[in-house]
Amino acid sequence: RHLYNFFVADEPQVPAWETVPPQDPDAIDTLSAAYFESDGDMRSVLRVLFSSAFFKEARFRRVKSPAELVVGITRLVGTHRNPEPGIMELDGAASAMGQMLMNPPTVEGWHTGKEWIDGGTLNERVNFAANQVADLNKPGVREIVDRIGAGGPTLTPSNLVDRCLDLTGPVEVGDETRRGLMRRAESQGDLWFDTDANRQEAARGISRMLQLIVSSREYQFA
Structure with missing residues (x-):
């Protein structure tokens, strides 16, 4: 169930597991069987997990942890591809979102899923992502x-909305979010790349669209 929670979809917090059944009992049974049949070989268990339909079909069913969000945004903007000054600021960003790396609040670890999100941590997540892009x-x-x-x-x-969604993930958004993105895109009209001045203005328009996408509800999920 820990593996399912980490790789597939958010489960209730661990203390509730004694009374709350798994959301996909068949998946848990499959992983349990793989564990016992392989005498506890985790490579075999993970092979079963990664080959399963429930893993392949799981998209946007887990709230990204602060570490996942920070790493994903950092990869997106292309910084810290090699060790360099400033990398410790990323640890500080994750801590502000509620995950001090290598220092969970208890031996149980962090409470994951929707408990990553509250008014303060959501503000930190959105501000970090938007400022980066x-x-x-x-x-x-x-x-x-x-x-x-x-x-x-x-x-x-x-095309601006579609291309930016594709290049930031791809990210799949709901109808309401897409309508909001389209309203913003339409307010600035077509973007042109035919002159240096137009290209600079287009770059600013693309950056504004990226900011909206990484600030969206859907971007908080993996």
Whole structure:
């Protein structure tokens, strides 16, 4: 059940397991059988897990831990690809979101799932993510702008939303979120890449769209 919670979907907190059944008992039975049949060989258990339909079909069913969110955003913006000054600031960011690395609050570990989110930690998560993708000097953000710009001299609002969602994940958003993204994209009209000035303005428009996407409810899930 710990493996299911970590890799597949959020389960209730551990103290509730004695009274709350698994949300997918068949999956837990499959993993339990693999454990006993392999005499506790975790490689075999993980092989079964990663080959299973319940793992392959699980998308956006887990709230990202602070560590997952920080690492994902850092990879997206292309910083700290090698050890360099400032990397400890990432540890501070995760701590502000409720996860002090290597220092869980109890031997039980951290309470995961929806308990990662409250008013304060959600604000930290959104601010960190949005501030990172707002910086057009970050190599990953520049690469996103270049990839989108390589598609042609102009970019419609609909294509802007689709391309940014694809390059930040891909991220699947609900209808309400998509409508909000489209309203923002349509408010700035088509983006052009035909001159240096237009390209700079397009880059700012792409960055604003990235900020909205990483601030969305859907981006909080893995």
